[in-house]
Amino acid sequence: MEEEQLKVIWNKRPIIISGPCSAETEHQLVQTALQLKAEGQVDVLRAGIWKPRTRPGNFEGVGSRGLPWLQTAKSLTGLPLAIEVATAKQVEEALKADIDMFWIGARTTANPFSVQELANALKGVAIPVYIKNPVNADMELWIGALERVSSAGVEKIGLIHRGFSAYGNTHYRNVPMWELAIEMKRRYQDLPFLVDPSHICGNRHLLQEVTQNAIDLNYDGIIIESHIDPDNAWSDAKQQITPAQLTDLLQKIIWRQDEITSHELHELLEDFRQQINKIDDEVIQLLSKRMKLADEIGHYKKDHDITILQTKRWDEVLERVSHMGMQLGLSKEFVIHYFNAIHMESIKHQDAVMNRS
Ligand code: PEP
Ligand code: MN
Secondary structure, eight states: OOHHHHHHHHHOSSEEEEEOSBOOOHHHHHHHHHHHHHHTOOSEEEOBSSOOOSSTTSOOOOGGGHHHHHHHHHHHHOOOEEEEOOSHHHHHHHHHTTOOEEEEOHHHHTOHHHHHHHHHHTTTOOSOEEEEOOSSSOHHHHHHHHHHHHHTTOOOEEEEEOOBOOSSOOSSSSBOOHHHHHHHHHHTTTSOEEEOHHHHHSSGGGHHHHHHHHHHTTOSEEEEEBOSSGGGOSSOGGGOBOHHHHHHHHHHSOOOOSSOOOHHHHHHHHHHHHHHHHHHHHHHHHHHHHHHHHHHHHHHHHHTTOOSOOHHHHHHHHHHHHHHHHHTTOOHHHHHHHHHHHHHHHHHHHHHHHHOO
8 A cells, every 4th residue: 555545545534444354255355345436435445354253153254365456456446455463374364365454353353372473573574463352350450452553663553442351141252351452552542443333242233322422422433344245244244234234324323523613512412511520529438538537437346246248238229229229310330339349448448457557
């Protein structure tokens, strides 16, 4: 890709990357690319040729055979190409085949050996490298991967949020845990941050909602799977959509501006923010007061040899606050989560009083 085009792609907001989960046949890949081009919504064509499947026996990608198909798709559509790379050899082959953008998959990000091998192979490449979050909700692994790739001198690094695997049945294939993504965005404000609604949802019916959620959180772009015949896709069939459905989805998205341009709006928002700051101050002061009481209780428990944890009492507290919270318009889930954190801090305080003083 020419430097100028690379710059355009890198800076485009929102950047839209789409294409099949896997390249299956030349026909399927090229037709998907042509349809995407005709729809006119997509900046970059994605396709997996090396597929890290969780279990053996699933379709593991067409491998290097797919590289010339990608070239054909690019020459017919002009769309730059993005693929997943997981080994040094793949990087080498893909660079020779003029791939324009790489992403590191969630299973790879979870393995520092693989990431280091990749980082060494990527030394100084000019093309963008996007790092997906690891499959498990471990920010340090994600950050570690970022540091390894960055230390290899790769300058164009972006992040992709594709959700985190969870045990048992969940609404999503990979739970978004937006709070982790928000924290990552806060820490690395200069890096492009994309969302992958396909792998979060696992099901095309959820895509619209999750993509809107992400746009409302000010993501820089979307990587989303599309296929000419989604139901018969060789991998991730349930979550893929046709290029026409992609257009429909993107047209239904409400795009919001990330800056407040009007002076009046700005003042109004500033006023709300001041009110929120004031309440936050009060919350912190009340929490500190509550912890001081916990310290007092710690002294009492120490003097009378009573355990820190009193399950019945804790039950009572949760019952009381979740009931009250619900009456005041707070979700039970939030109240319990919040009070669990308070309780743990309270236990720490009492432990300090009883065992460390
Ligand atoms: C993919 O993008 O097709 C893929 C395998 O994603 P992930 O690494 O997020 O599972
Ligand atoms: Mn996929």
